[in-house]
Amino acid sequence: MKSGKCVKCGSANVRRGPWPKLWKTSTGVIPLGSAFGASALVQWYVCVACGYAEQYVVRETDRAKIRTKWKLATERED
Ligand SMILES: [Zn+2]
Numbered sequence: 478m479k480s481g482k483c484v485k486c487g488s489a490n491v492r493r494g495p496w497p498k499l500w501k502t503s504t505g506v507i508p509l510g511s512a513f514g515a516s517a518l519v520q521w522y523v524c525v526a527c528g529y530a531e532q533y534v535v536r537e538t539d540r541a542k543i544r545t546k547w548k549l550a551t552e553r554e555d
Pocket residue numbers: 483484485486487488524525526527528529
């Protein structure tokens with residue numbers, strides 16, 4: 478999607494949302510829970526041909542929090 482081509486339908490009509498700002502969270506955040514009281518700011522990519530959407534956690538500091546707090550996708554749920 479970041480390359481501008483939809484990974485689902487192949488359209489080149491992929492739109493990028495605005496770079497997220499702390500004071501303007503309307504473009505989306507991932508809540509990281511009150512235990513470490515933070516949200517991860519995300520930037521959206523949307524294919525306006527088929528509607529597929531992806532979002533990316535843009536700040537390395539947010540990704541570091543997720544690395545320490547969230548399990549690997551391959552780990553079992555308890
Ligand atoms: Zn598409």
